[in-house]
Amino acid sequence: MSNYDFSYDPVTALREDQAKGKTAEIFSDIRKTMNIPLITSIWRGLAGMNNSLEEVWILTKPIYLTGTPELALNKMINSIYFPNLNSFNHKEFSQKDIKDIRNVIKVYNKSNGMNLMALSAFIISEYKPSINITNTVIQKKIIKTELPRLLNKEEISSDIWDKVKKINSIGSPKGINSHVATLWRHLAHWPNFLELVYTKLRSIEEKGEILKTSKDMLNYIKVDGINLKRQKTKYNISEETFSTIQNYVKDTNQVIRMVVLGNMIDKWIE
Numbered sequence: 001m002s003n004y005d006f007s008y009d010p011v012t013a014l015r016e017d018q019a020k021g022k023t024a025e026i027f028s029d030i031r032k033t034m035n036i037p038l039i040t041s042i043w044r045g046l047a048g049m050n051n052s053l054e055e056v057w058i059l060t061k062p063i064y065l066t067g068t069p070e071l072a073l074n075k076m077i078n079s080i081y082f083p084n085l086n087s088f089n090h091k092e093f094s095q096k097d098i099k100d101i102r103n104v105i106k107v108y109n110k111s112n113g114m115n116l117m118a119l120s121a122f123i124i125s126e127y128k129p130s131i132n133i134t135n136t137v138i139q140k141k142i143i144k145t146e147l148p149r150l151l152n153k154e155e156i157s158s159d160i161w162d163k164v165k166k167i168n169s170i171g172s173p174k175g176i177n178s179h180v181a182t183l184w185r186h187l188a189h190w191p192n193f194l195e196l197v198y199t200k201l202r203s204i205e206e207k208g209e210i211l212k213t214s215k216d217m218l219n220y221i222k223v224d225g226i227n228l229k230r231q232k233t234k235y236n237i238s239e240e241t242f243s244t245i246q247n248y249v250k251d252t253n254q255v256i257r258m259v260v261l262g263n264m265i266d267k268w269i270e
Contacts, residue, residue, distance in 0.1 A: 008045030
């Protein structure tokens, strides 16, 4: 595991409801293209780096349009071993809570996972993706998912925020002081669930199984990830932007960690 934390703070990065003008248009286009109801932190973080959001989205949208990232993600999830969190006691939570919790986790798993697959291919190639990466652009049925609102930090009590920071410390480079991944903040509606998941994940982490799965995922992407067709012209983005995306997809403690943990939790609840 590296010592790299997110180069931006997901908590203070531009909120979706604060986006205006071109940024708001790009956020809307990302949601529509990826068929997701929210914008995860990498795009909100890039929005705070001059023109990085627009530059990266123009270059990577063709990858998402093919449907390849979602197909590649599903194949990867079915190819990698995820540690078992044992049985989940559904009686501790209402059916509505379980449904809402799963919806939140599934949305982040899809978004984080697709970003991992697409942006990994983008960084590895260092060339502009070809518009026609595959011959067929997959037509996706738009599915609307109603999610509880993402709480801002100031709306979360100090004791619940402590629970958020605790679970975020799992697999994080700086432990309790690491930048908080957005999934945990979204799950702050259910503090008892966060506490339960922390206990489960902590015992698995101590055995080294989470890091092993994260390394397996990183290796899978290197060997069996998306292989882009590309134009001869190299793309031109800033060193800060490149480094941000590179660390995001190539360090086991950033988006890979969240894809691993998110899928472990989803399989557990299921």
